[in-house]
Amino acid sequence: MKTRVFILFLILFFIVTIQLTAVYHKVSEKNLYYFTSFIAKKDNTLLIGTDESSYDPLFVINVEDIMNPQIIGEYGGFQNPKEICIIDTFIYISDDSGNLKIGNISNPDNIIFTEKNFDLAINSLKPEEPYIYLGSEQGFFVLDTSSPQDPVVIDSLDTPEIADLTLNNNTVYALTENGVYMIDISIPQEISLESVFVEDFSDPISIAYLDDHIYILGDWCHFYSYDISNIQQPTLVADRYSPGKPQNLFVKDSLLFASDPLYGVGIYDNSNPSEITLVNNYVTPREAIDCCMNKDYLFIADWSYGLEIVERNDSPNPHLIQNCFRDDLIMLDYLDWTNCIYFTDNYKGFGLFEKSDPQAMPVFPFDSTAVGSLSCYGNYVYVSYSGGILIYDCEDPLEPVLVNDYPHGINYMKVQPPYAYGTSIDRLKIYSLDDPTTPNYLGNIPINGLWDYDYDVSDSVICMYGYDSVHPYTYGLYFYNTYQSGTPAELALLELDHAIFEIKIFGSIVLAAYYNESWYGSSTGFYVINIDNPTNPTILDNITVHLDNTKLFYTGFGSIRFAKKNNTLVVADNSNNRIITYDCNDFSNLEIVDEFWWNHKTTNMNFSGNELITCNFGNGITVMDWSDMLAVDEPPILEESSCLNVFPNPTSSLTHISFNVNHQSEIKLGLYNVKGQKIISIINEVYNRGKYTIEWNVNSISDNNISQGIYFLGLEQGGVIQDVEKVIIF
Numbered sequence: 001m002k003t004r005v006f007i008l009f010l011i012l013f014f015i016v017t018i019q020l021t022a023v024y025h026k027v028s029e030k031n032l033y034y035f036t037s038f039i040a041k042k043d044n045t046l047l048i049g050t051d052e053s054s055y056d057p058l059f060v061i062n063v064e065d066i067m068n069p070q071i072i073g074e075y076g077g078f079q080n081p082k083e084i085c086i087i088d089t090f091i092y093i094s095d096d097s098g099n100l101k102i103g104n105i106s107n108p109d110n111i112i113f114t115e116k117n118f119d120l121a122i123n124s125l126k127p128e129e130p131y132i133y134l135g136s137e138q139g140f141f142v143l144d145t146s147s148p149q150d151p152v153v154i155d156s157l158d159t160p161e162i163a164d165l166t167l168n169n170n171t172v173y174a175l176t177e178n179g180v181y182m183i184d185i186s187i188p189q190e191i192s193l194e195s196v197f198v199e200d201f202s203d204p205i206s207i208a209y210l211d212d213h214i215y216i217l218g219d220w221c222h223f224y225s226y227d228i229s230n231i232q233q234p235t236l237v238a239d240r241y242s243p244g245k246p247q248n249l250f251v252k253d254s255l256l257f258a259s260d261p262l263y264g265v266g267i268y269d270n271s272n273p274s275e276i277t278l279v280n281n282y283v284t285p286r287e288a289i290d291c292c293m294n295k296d297y298l299f300i301a302d303w304s305y306g307l308e309i310v311e312r313n314d315s316p317n318p319h320l321i322q323n324c325f326r327d328d329l330i331m332l333d334y335l336d337w338t339n340c341i342y343f344t345d346n347y348k349g350f351g352l353f354e355k356s357d358p359q360a361m362p363v364f365p366f367d368s369t370a371v372g373s374l375s376c377y378g379n380y381v382y383v384s385y386s387g388g389i390l391i392y393d394c395e396d397p398l399e400p401v402l403v404n405d406y407p408h409g410i411n412y413m414k415v416q417p418p419y420a421y422g423t424s425i426d427r428l429k430i431y432s433l434d435d436p437t438t439p440n441y442l443g444n445i446p447i448n449g450l451w452d453y454d455y456d457v458s459d460s461v462i463c464m465y466g467y468d469s470v471h472p473y474t475y476g477l478y479f480y481n482t483y484q485s486g487t488p489a490e491l492a493l494l495e496l497d498h499a500i501f502e503i504k505i506f507g508s509i510v511l512a513a514y515y516n517e518s519w520y521g522s523s524t525g526f527y528v529i530n531i532d533n534p535t536n537p538t539i540l541d542n543i544t545v546h547l548d549n550t551k552l553f554y555t556g557f558g559s560i561r562f563a564k565k566n567n568t569l570v571v572a573d574n575s576n577n578r579i580i581t582y583d584c585n586d587f588s589n590l591e592i593v594d595e596f597w598w599n600h601k602t603t604n605m606n607f608s609g610n611e612l613i614t615c616n617f618g619n620g621i622t623v624m625d626w627s628d629m630l631a632v633d634e635p636p637i638l639e640e641s642s643c644l645n646v647f648p649n650p651t652s653s654l655t656h657i658s659f660n661v662n663h664q665s666e667i668k669l670g671l672y673n674v675k676g677q678k679i680i681s682i683i684n685e686v687y688n689r690g691k692y693t694i695e696w697n698v699n700s701i702s703d704n705n706i707s708q709g710i711y712f713l714g715l716e717q718g719g720v721i722q723d724v725e726k727v728i729i730f
Contacts, residue, residue: 025597036301094122135162465500572602650728
């Protein structure tokens with residue numbers, strides 16, 4: 001079953017300084033086939049260590065051409081390498097053997113390694129020429145590298161096992177489970193203990209010094225800040241929880257950086273040490289284990305992906321209006337609702353925050369630890385969770401009222417008025433919403449043991465991905481009737497060559513995104529499928545968005561997401577960190593209009609008017625102005641609406657029309673033919689803000705000689721046609 005657990009940040013504040021508004025764009029990548037463990041840089045040479053099996057290769061990569069990094073060396077024989085340091089042209093690598101591997105990189109494509117046995121379990125190496133400060137399970141050691149290939153221990157200090165070290169002038173701060181040891185290294189041959197402050201760090205990870213403060217990662221997801229201006233009495237000034245597990249903390253340009261298996265490379269503001277605040281991050285395709293940087297670029301070792309090179313570009317995104325970040329939430333889904341954004345959090349349940357006040361704390365009207373998707377109908381919002389469906393009356397958007405806890409367990413729910421659909425293990429459940437507060441269970445569509453499925457619903461078709469249980473590993477899309485177009489029954493199976501993970505229906509077009517379901521493969525793209533005749537769906541095109549058949553692992557964060565407005569299709573390419581805009585006037589011949597680098601892993605996105613709202617793994621919610629990118633020459637009645645709904649549809653008599661009003665204004669609703677000519681006016685009056693449903697009898701238009709066929713309802717608000725919905729009259 002497809003898991004739609006998206007860990008999303010919402011740090012609710014505006015980013016102000018140039019450094020904090022930096023945009024991080026991937027400029028190149030290199031797959032390394034192995035799990036990475038550390039990274040270091042010397043001039044134009046990158047060294048990336050890996051830990052896989054007994055080979056554990058070290059890759060040497062030339063980055064003189066930053067857009068085209070080249071592997072110039074590969075060396076094996078390491079045993080779970082942990083850390084590397086560089087002094088002049090010599091590298092020193094620690095691993096589980098207890099030895100130091102030493103190599104001269106003056107000729108990086110032909111490194112000869114020697115070993116120096118210290119019989120130590122080394123966890124941390126920090127260089128300060130000609131010395132290396134070494135933290136190990138046996139304590140603290142100083143190595144003199146005056147003879148580079150034969151370093152010698154010149155002094156040591158008994159301490160508990162040291163997890164990590166950081167240096168500041170003549171002081172080393174050694175992080176242990178029992179606290180931090182502050183060691184005077186002004187005379188490396190005669191080190192002495194300055195002070196110890198005792199603290200229980202049950203899982204110490206990393207430590208960094210900046211401006212009379214030390215920052216510590218430890219205790220499984222805790223981030224500590226200590227004021228050490230009085231070294232004899234350090235003071236804890238911040239203890240924040242991070243849902244991920246940051247590691248390898250370091251300082252650059254007065255900012256804190258930390259690689260994180262979940263959130264990529266996090267950038268933290270320390271201007272107020274009592275509030276360690278994540279201000280930006282770059283999310284990698286897999287897991288960021290380590291990183292290093294120079295003035296212009298981040299170099300990231302991604303655990304099962306390889307190398308990513310990311311530009312630190314201070315030019316803000318020209319489309320960006322607002323970033324709303326908050327990093328103590330694990331968001332699963334979001335819903336843009338007038339002046340609010342509703343969301344579900346994995347731990348805290350259903351929440352909301354007011355868009356007009358991005359610094360406000362989110363509100364949680366109902367506490368639940370197992371919430372899932374969000375959908376809406378009229379004034380009601382539906383929150384799926386393992387025990388059923390929570391139904392909220394949101395007439396007052398800022399104060400949702402729980403009106404029902406409907407006990408039907410489903411995983412992911414979608415509403416296509418007047419019906420709702422929800423997945424549950426091996427079936428798609430269908431509900432009538434004649435009474436929006438009490439769904440009426442109508443039945444289900446068996447999923448025949450399909451796994452990892454996604455689905456979407458239009459007014460006439462249910463499209464679901466699965467595999468053929470009769471012919472295993474035959475992938476395809478299943479098409480079913482909806483209740484609006486007849487009793488649900490299978491219409492067709494369209495066999496495909498790829499496993500599908502995202503389906504979107506736009507009118508008579510289905511977009512089905514895929515990645516290459518292979519241990520070694522990550523080609524991503526999407527099928528364009530015409531369903532004018534859903535009993536005979538036709539593939540119009542297969543768009544390859546990103547291709548790398550050597551990349552380790554496939555992952556949802558190498559995925560594709562879709563949004564459409566008028567003749568503009570927006571695709572988030574998470575494999576290659578891009579946002580691509582297509583002209584989709586002709587879906588059989590999509591043309592790229594624009595693309596730009598995007599450091600967010602987009603998990604959900606939709607248009608709200610001319611604004612594109614994206615929900616992003618590790619980066620919260622962004623709002624971007626897309627008005628200059630939208631196709632404006634399309635007759636508005638060709639656009640199918642996401643908020644104007646007609647049910648039942650097709651219809652021959654009484655039907656219901658629902659629509660939204662964003663603010664008090666004159667509302668006109670008319671019926672148009674396929675040429676865009678207005679046939680009749682259905683509504684022409686002033687409405688207050690809200691959601692409305694009216695009854696309309698098709699028979700009332702008989703005097704206008706309306707024949708059977710396809711028409712469009714156009715909703716005009718404030719003199720501008722806002723939404724259009726196709727209606728079939730028979």
